[in-house]
Amino acid sequence: MLAASAATLSLASCGVVGGAGDESKASPTKGDDITVGLLLPEKENARYEKFDYPIIKEKVAELTDGKGTVKYANAEADAAKQTSQLEQMVNDQVDVVLLDAVDSKAIASGVQKAKDAGIPVIAYDRLAQGPIDAYVSFDNELVGEVQGRALTDELGDSAANKIVMMNGATTDPNAAQFKAGAMDQLEGKLTIAKSYDTTDWSPANAKVNMEKAIAAVGLENIAGVYAANDGIAGAVIDVLKTAGVSEVPPVTGQDAELAAVQRIIAGDQFMSVYKSYPQEASAAAEMAVAKVQGRSIEFDALTRDKVDSATHEDIPAQLVPVVALTQENIGDTVIADEIYTVKEICTAKYQAACADLDLG
Numbered sequence: 001m002l003a004a005s006a007a008t009l010s011l012a013s014c015g016v017v018g019g020a021g022d023e024s025k026a027s028p029t030k031g032d033d034i035t036v037g038l039l040l041p042e043k044e045n046a047r048y049e050k051f052d053y054p055i056i057k058e059k060v061a062e063l064t065d066g067k068g069t070v071k072y073a074n075a076e077a078d079a080a081k082q083t084s085q086l087e088q089m090v091n092d093q094v095d096v097v098l099l100d101a102v103d104s105k106a107i108a109s110g111v112q113k114a115k116d117a118g119i120p121v122i123a124y125d126r127l128a129q130g131p132i133d134a135y136v137s138f139d140n141e142l143v144g145e146v147q148g149r150a151l152t153d154e155l156g157d158s159a160a161n162k163i164v165m166m167n168g169a170t171t172d173p174n175a176a177q178f179k180a181g182a183m184d185q186l187e188g189k190l191t192i193a194k195s196y197d198t199t200d201w202s203p204a205n206a207k208v209n210m211e212k213a214i215a216a217v218g219l220e221n222i223a224g225v226y227a228a229n230d231g232i233a234g235a236v237i238d239v240l241k242t243a244g245v246s247e248v249p250p251v252t253g254q255d256a257e258l259a260a261v262q263r264i265i266a267g268d269q270f271m272s273v274y275k276s277y278p279q280e281a282s283a284a285a286e287m288a289v290a291k292v293q294g295r296s297i298e299f300d301a302l303t304r305d306k307v308d309s310a311t312h313e314d315i316p317a318q319l320v321p322v323v324a325l326t327q328e329n330i331g332d333t334v335i336a337d338e339i340y341t342v343k344e345i346c347t348a349k350y351q352a353a354c355a356d357l358d359l360g
């Protein structure tokens with residue numbers, strides 16, 4: 001959040017961000033009365049309803065003197081439903097769309113329709129196919145590298161250590177990037193005994209796959225688990241405990257969900273990856289408003305990276321950094337950034353563990 005604030009201040013000092021009489025508003029494509037369409041992919045992960053939507057809504061209002069609005073729809077993990085939602089937003093003539101795709105390939109035709117209607121589409125969190133105008137997300141390969149490095153640092157560089165890889169959904173391009181980053185750290189160092197892709201990122205599907213892994217590898221032979229996100233990690237840990245493991249081996253995660261933070265405090269989950277949703281969401285809102293209002297200087301300043309999708313190259317992008325979340329830095333990350341309060345984390349079940357970490 002501090003980094004995002006500093007970036008905003010820096011842009012403001014250059015006459016880029018908002019205020020009456022600002023040179024960047026001299027010939028805007030549109031004024032403050034704009035409508036931003038926001039399409040989010042699912043509700044299984046609590047972040048979308050708790051952080052992304054409200055932060056984007058608040059930031060758009062802030063950037064437009066309260067005149068801009070956000071038209072929001074959640075696909076609930078249904079790619080066809082999201083395509084229909086995007087088409088509806090095109091029909092409603094929103095000014096710009098922030099799109100977090102359920103299926104990056106399936107949504108491409110909808111992105112093309114928006115383009116044909118003159119409506120810019122900014123890919124949010126996941127890189128969609130089709131003629132998108134920009135992309136804002138976290139450095140996804142780095143996420144996987146952070147996860148993989150956590151396992152190798154904890155287990156040591158030894159092929160005798162067998163791990164199970166529980167990857168994300170193949171329909172999500174981020175999942176492939178997480179996996180690639182993780183493999184960069186794991187391959188040749190630890191033995192990947194079994195690897196699974198998790199359909200729809202569903203914890204229920206992850207549970208089934210983990211049960212298969214235990215049957216194939218043997219409970220006592222699993223030294224650690226690469227779990228691509230916290231929902232999968234929770235399912236993996238439940239299966240390991242049900243199977244009777246004496247001590248849960250290191251299990252990775254991602255998203256710093258509240259339940260995952262509590263599992264980390266309790267020692268059940270080894271780590272997660274903390275991604276600053278306020279920073280990502282604020283950047284997306286700034287990009288959307290700048291694009292609609294024709295502020296090319298501000299837009300370019302917000303999209304200094306370049307990425308390639310399966311259909312297009314050199315897409316303007318902003319890649320937000322990530323942090324490994326462990327017992328040691330909970331206070332400096334999710335609590336300091338006000339993602340969760342100590343009271344929310346340290347419920348009765350976790351009070352003793354919180355006290356041991358000086359959190360209670």
